[in-house]
Each structure stands twice: as structure tokens, then as C-alpha cells.
Amino acid sequence: MLSYGNQEEYKEVKKVQYTNKTNEILGNSVKKAATLGNPNVEPIHLLNALLENNEESIHINLLKNLNVDLNKLRSNVISSLNKLPQATGSSVSTPQLSRSTYQILQDAEQIATNRGDEFLSTESLLIALSKSKNDASNLLTELEITSTKLEEQLNLIMGDKKITSQNPEDTFQALEKFGVDLTNRAREGKLDPVIGRDQEIRRVIQVLSRRTKNNPVLIGEPGVGKTAVVEGLAQRIVAGDVPDQL
Incomplete structure (x- = not known):
């Protein structure tokens, strides 16, 4: 399902396991591409899925801390999605990861590894996306959302804590609910x-x-x-x- 070229080859190069939310983001990206009739899962599908995710997700809090206009960003993403090529009739098939999307996943895995995380979280995925060169990253740049700013906010939120479970948001949400920063x-x-x-x-x-x-x-x-x-x-x-x- 989530592959560039061949699913088994993709599984072999994965450096870390994915959190449940990251898997959810990837699954929703594929569904969105299929719904729109897009032959490939592009970075803009990833960004769309990230923005559609739970408001309490850590990656959403990174954007909120940067005072990002989420409604404007979502609107710009939808406009970009509508410009993607669409397949029709017998040419419609299960969308495959584009080369750019595949590279973003590899970069995100490396970011997670460098941070000492045991699982690839949506925050690392967003940071990798912001470092890439494509329509999705251009939308982030337009709103002055850079990888440096995202990493700074992630360090403020997480400190030296590592992602050691498939549901790191549970811990974060508990801190947000019961703790005071x-x-x-x-x-x-x-x-x-x-x-x-x-x-x-x-x-x-x-x-x-x-x-x-x-x-x-x-x-x-x-x-x-x-x-x-x-x-x-x-x-x-x-x-x-x-x-x-x-």
C-alpha cells in the first residue's frame, strides 16, 4: 500500500517503526489521492492529512506556537490538491508514493533516528516535509514555516524526551491537560x-x-x-x- 515502486523493498529500508498517528496520516494520504483520482501520493497529500489531524496532535501544536493561520494554510492546500492531475476510467488504480513523498519518508526516518526516537512521529514527518522542495513545502515557506522554527518549537515542547511508544500524544495530552508550562x-x-x-x-x-x-x-x-x-x-x-x- 505505502510504497514507491515495490512495497516489500520499502519495508526493507525502513529505519524505524511508525507511530499510530504517522500510519494514520499515511493511510489518509493514500485515501485522499484515491478519492481525487490522483495516480500518486504527493507531498501535498501528506500536508493535507497532517492538517486534517486532531487539533491536539503535537505537530499541530508546533504550528499553533508559530502563530500559523491554519485556516489559510488548509485553504491553500486544498487549492493545490485541486490542481493535481487526475486519472479516469480504466487508468484509475491504487495510488503509489511519488519519488518526492518516498524521499520525505526516508528523510523523516533519519530525523527521528538523529533525535534518538524509537518511532517516527508526525512531528518528524512535518519537519522533513518543510525541508523538501515541492508544492507543499512552498506553501509552508509562504507562511514563514521553516524546519528550523519547527525544530525549535519541538525542542521546547519535548525537551530531551524521546518517542518511545506508538502513542506519544497520550503523554503529551496528559501534560497539557493536567500540567502548567x-x-x-x-x-x-x-x-x-x-x-x-x-x-x-x-x-x-x-x-x-x-x-x-x-x-x-x-x-x-x-x-x-x-x-x-x-x-x-x-x-x-x-x-x-x-x-x-x-
């Missing part, structure tokens, strides 16, 4: 200055910098200033006033 709030100037907690903040930094047993636990009665210590740490991280590993 204090470094982002500090970056936006939404945290009050922390005064008189220098010693506690330094101690937390020391614990976090250990190679082992590096999980600090702040214990105290309500109102003694535990949150202030964490907010102070977030402000120092944003200011670059912490060791490189943080």
Missing part, C-alpha cells in the same frame, strides 16, 4: 519576581543536575512558598542562569 509563562512575563528563595532554588538546581537520584521533592505546609521556588527556577531557565543540561 511555567517556563512558557516565565518567557511571557506572567510570573511575579521571586525574592528570598535563592538558596532553595540553587539546591533544586543541584539536585536536578545530578546524574542519578535527580528528582527534587519540595515538602511543606500550604503557603510556605513551594510554588515560588519552582517559579523562580522557571525564570532562571528562561534567563539562561542554569547549567547547560537544564
Whole structure:
């Protein structure tokens, strides 16, 4: 199904397994090409499937963090899809990956490998797409969406976390739902200055910098200033006033 030329040859060159969402994106790309009567699955089909995906997907959050006008991008993608050649009658068959799409998948696999991921995620797929040269990447460039910007946002969201499961979005969505990104709030100037907690903040930094047993636990009665210590740490991280590993 997902092959350039020969499916078995494609399976042999895969460097990493794909997350469930990546497989879903590829499947939807093939379906879209078939629906439109396109003989090949082109990069623009990939971009369309990425944009149609769940709003809470990590790759969608990358675009949102860059303040991308998603409605405009989707509209431009649809216009490009409508310009693709269409097969009719007896010439209609199951769409095959184009050479460009096949290359994007290979590049995405390399990006995932370089990041230390065990599975190819949709974020790596989007980054590889932005690095390519085709109609889809041109639409991204028009909105100033570059691979460098996407990688920066991915690093902010994921940090040093690796993709080690087929459903990494489950973890991300839990963090989004139950956690608060204090470094982002500090970056936006939404945290009050922390005064008189220098010693506690330094101690937390020391614990976090250990190679082992590096999980600090702040214990105290309500109102003694535990949150202030964490907010102070977030402000120092944003200011670059912490060791490189943080």
C-alpha cells in the first residue's frame, strides 16, 4: 500500500517503526489521492492529512506556537490538491508514493533516528516535509514555516524526551491537560519576581543536575512558598542562569 515502486523493498529500508498517528496520516494520504483520482501520493497529500489531524496532535501544536493561520494554510492546500492531475476510467488504480513523498519518508526516518526516537512521529514527518522542495513545502515557506522554527518549537515542547511508544500524544495530552508550562509563562512575563528563595532554588538546581537520584521533592505546609521556588527556577531557565543540561 505505502510504497514507491515495490512495497516489500520499502519495508526493507525502513529505519524505524511508525507511530499510530504517522500510519494514520499515511493511510489518509493514500485515501485522499484515491478519492481525487490522483495516480500518486504527493507531498501535498501528506500536508493535507497532517492538517486534517486532531487539533491536539503535537505537530499541530508546533504550528499553533508559530502563530500559523491554519485556516489559510488548509485553504491553500486544498487549492493545490485541486490542481493535481487526475486519472479516469480504466487508468484509475491504487495510488503509489511519488519519488518526492518516498524521499520525505526516508528523510523523516533519519530525523527521528538523529533525535534518538524509537518511532517516527508526525512531528518528524512535518519537519522533513518543510525541508523538501515541492508544492507543499512552498506553501509552508509562504507562511514563514521553516524546519528550523519547527525544530525549535519541538525542542521546547519535548525537551530531551524521546518517542518511545506508538502513542506519544497520550503523554503529551496528559501534560497539557493536567500540567502548567511555567517556563512558557516565565518567557511571557506572567510570573511575579521571586525574592528570598535563592538558596532553595540553587539546591533544586543541584539536585536536578545530578546524574542519578535527580528528582527534587519540595515538602511543606500550604503557603510556605513551594510554588515560588519552582517559579523562580522557571525564570532562571528562561534567563539562561542554569547549567547547560537544564
